[in-house]
Amino acid sequence: MASDNHEFRHESLEDRTSIAKYLNALSEAFANGNLTFGHNGHAIELEPRGLLKFDVKATRKRGAVKVSIRLNWQEDEEDRDPSVGSLVISTSGEGK
Amino acid sequence: MPSRAIQENFRFLVLEVTKQIESTVQVVTTGDEALIDSVYLKDDYIDNLRGFIDAKCLTVIRDADEGDERTVELARAVDIVTNNLERMADFAVNILRQYKYVKDHAILRGYGLEPLFAEVLGALGKVSEAIFKADVNEALEICRSEFNLDEMYAERFHRVMSELRAGGEQVEDLVTTLFIVRYLERMGDSLLNIGEAIISLALHERLKIHQYWALEETLDVGRGEAKGLSLESIFETRSGCRIGRVRDHREGAEGNLVLFKEGQRDKLLEERAGILFWQERFPDLVPKILSWHEGEHHASLLLEYLSGQTFQQILLEGTSDELRAALQALGTTLRAIWEATRVDEPVQPGFLGQIAKRLRDVKKVHPGFGDDDQTIGALRVPAFADLLRRAEAIEAELPAPFSTFIHGDFNVDNIIFDPAQDRLHFIDLHRSRRFDYVQDVSVFMVSNFRLPVLETTIRRRLSAVILAVYRFVQTFAQEAGDTTFEARLTLGMVRSFTTSTRFVLDPSFARAMYLRARYLLERLLAHEGGDWSTFSMPTNVLRY
Structure with missing residues (x-):
């Protein structure tokens, strides 16, 4: 698991044909469950699991158009903090 | 002075x-x-x-x-x-x-x-x-x-x-x-x-005279003989009943605490029926009825006061040991009830119908919920209400294989744990009946989830409790041969997540619950036509 506090950012100019390879790359990465963003020998490796919060927003204001796609998720708490104990109800016997 | x-x-x-x-x-x-x-x-x-x-x-x-x-x-x-x-x-x-x-x-x-x-x-x-x-x-x-x-x-x-x-x-x-x-x-x-x-x-309390007289009559004391009773606290419940804690100092009463409930006759009749429902087979589980008084519209009920803390108090303020003990008592009690009262006749919980009945109230608080069909490119995103209709066919083929006694309103604040006696009590029993035990399970799980607390340690506690109960019930279901448990629990969770949003005013928290209901419903629909014994509820919705 990658350590915390990493950041990656990419910016480029594309057209509606050239954008497809980026969207496909993201789509495949989610399907594989492994998403790697690299730069200068550093990489953020993400393994989307559990619930993904998916947020699409489209706005058009006087010709200025924006489509934002946002994905959030929580990594497993136990992975980040192994001290989190889990609770168990014993079903073994009659109890008391 | x-x-x-x-x-x-x-x-x-x-x-x-x-x-x-x-x-x-x-x-x-x-x-x-x-x-x-x-x-x-x-x-x-x-x-x-x-x-x-x-x-x-x-x-x-x-x-x-x-x-x-x-x-x-x-x-x-x-x-x-x-x-x-x-x-x-x-x-x-x-x-x-x-x-x-x-x-x-x-x-x-x-x-x-x-x-x-x-x-x-x-x-x-x-x-x-x-x-x-x-x-x-x-x-x-x-x-x-x-x-x-x-x-x-x-x-x-x-x-x-x-x-x-x-x-x-x-x-x-x-x-x-x-x-x-x-x-x-x-x-x-x-x-x-x-x-x-x-x-x-x-009495240190705001009290209307008819409530005071109801108290007197319920306590069966003559006019003006209420000396020796002191009202310690009084509060109003959501259903409009007023509850008072009364200490009885009269001769022979040894200063016992009793609980006094006064309110609409119909509500209190249900409450009394619920207590009597449990009394015969689990007398120690529910409060004893000390006295009952019935008027034309109002009624009052005097109940044994159960010492201990509500499960909610333990969740929010208790030590880990107290929580562990309460949780274990919960498991032991539920298993004992389910095993003792099981009757092998199918029962249809009708979770979707329960949603339909309350959806209007949900929309009053959250107008956007329900009618939210959209399209993204060629993809059509159906409205939640449509998903609910589609799921009706699934629910129809998923009756519970047996019924048990259920509490009927199994929220974390309707369970009292007495650590001194390591014993659990149920209160607020107006909806107790014979039904699908999954109803109580899903209501309990979501009543943990929906507590409006964001503090990380408490949220972890809530997640751990929800997950522990889920695993415990899963084991029970397997042993009991309940092969459609996971699918029914999923429907029950859809129901409780959806209808509970009407008590949640924080829009982003309510939305988190609503989106969970949607997600679960879509997973269930994706399994349509398959073997329900192989379905398992996604547990990732249990954490916030």
């Missing part, structure tokens, strides 16, 4: 109001009109007296040391009583104003007003003692005079009406008489306010 000045002026006020009313009786019964002017003149003085006491009381309330609630309560009661006394003096003046219009005094005297005045004066004589000694019994007597006055008024009212119907030349005098009697009846209203203010003071 309010200052001497307040006490002295208050006693003065009572005396002056009493004199005003005595003078009024004198005028009305003997025709001694010389007194009328002196009553008018006194009225300003009484107004000033009231203003003085009013101001002093407000100062006392404002300047009271923190924690000195007794002084504040007394000042408040004195203030309420003062204002009602002044109103009574005004009514006396109004009676005399009416008196001037009477032409034939024999008609007025024929109506026998003395007993009404006597009732008012008798009650007035008790006011000073009652308030400064905070004496409930005296206060009750004051309250009762309002009921006596009402009766006397009603009698005279009907007589005036029938005489008016008979016609004749006395119409004006009859109407005037009615006005005068009506002012005496209104004095009764003021006396009731006075009595109630003193009872509230004596």
Whole structure:
């Protein structure tokens, strides 16, 4: 698991044909469950699991158009903090 | 204690109001009109007296040391009583104003007003003692005079009406008489306010007289014998019942705490039926009914007070050991109930129908929920309401294979754990019945989830409890051969996540719950046509 506090950012100019390879790359990465963003020998490796919060927003204001796609998720708490104990109800016997 | 000045002026006020009313009786019964002017003149003085006491009381309330609630309560009661006394003096003046219009005094005297005045004066004589000694019994007597006055008024009212119907030349005098009697009846209203203010003071609680009497009747004590009972706290429930905690110091009662519930008759009948439902087979699980009293619309119930903490309190404030113990007791209790009451006949929980019934209330709080169909490119995103309709066919093929006793409203605050005895109790049993046990499980899980707490350690606790209960019930279901458990639990969770949003006002938290309901429903629909014994509920929705 990658350590915390990493950041990656990419910016480029594309057209509606050239954008497809980026969207496909993201789509495949989610399907594989492994998403790697690299730069200068550093990489953020993400393994989307559990619930993904998916947020699409489209706005058009006087010709200025924006489509934002946002994905959030929580990594497993136990992975980040192994001290989190889990609770168990014993079903073994009659109890008391 | 309010200052001497307040006490002295208050006693003065009572005396002056009493004199005003005595003078009024004198005028009305003997025709001694010389007194009328002196009553008018006194009225300003009484107004000033009231203003003085009013101001002093407000100062006392404002300047009271923190924690000195007794002084504040007394000042408040004195203030309420003062204002009602002044109103009574005004009514006396109004009676005399009416008196001037009477032409034939024999008609007025024929109506026998003395007993009404006597009732008012008798009650007035008790006011000073009652308030400064905070004496409930005296206060009750004051309250009762309002009921006596009402009766006397009603009698005279009907007589005036029938005489008016008979016609004749006395119409004006009859109407005037009615006005005068009506002012005496209104004095009764003021006396009731006075009595109630003193009872509230004596019991440290705001209490209406009919609730106090319900308490008396339920406790089966005679008039004025409620001494030795003290009300420790009172609060209102969502269903409009009022609950009080009463300590019983009477002989033989050893200061036991009892729980007093008063409210709509129908609600309390359900509550009582729920308790009786459990009583026979699990007598220690539910509170004992000590007494029941039923009126036309209201009812009251006296219950054994169960010591311990609610599961919710333990979740939010308990130590890890306390939580572990409570959780284990929960598991042991549920398993015992389910095994002992299992009847192998299919039962249809109808979770989707439960959503449909409450969706309107959900939309009142969150208007966007339900009708949210969208398209993204070629993809059509159906509305939640459509998904619910599509799931009906699935639910129809998923009855529970057996029924058990269920609590019916299995929220974390309806479970009490007594660590001293390592024992669990159920309260609020108005929906207890034989049903699918999954109903209680899903309600319990979501009642943990929806607690409006964001603090990380508590959220982790909630997640751990929800997951532990899920795994525990999963094991039970496997052993019990309940092959559709996961699918039904998923429907139950959809139901509870959706309907609980009506109690969640934080829009982003409510949305998190709603989106979970949607997600679960879509996973269920994706499995349509498959073997339901291979379906498992995604557990990632259980954490926030």
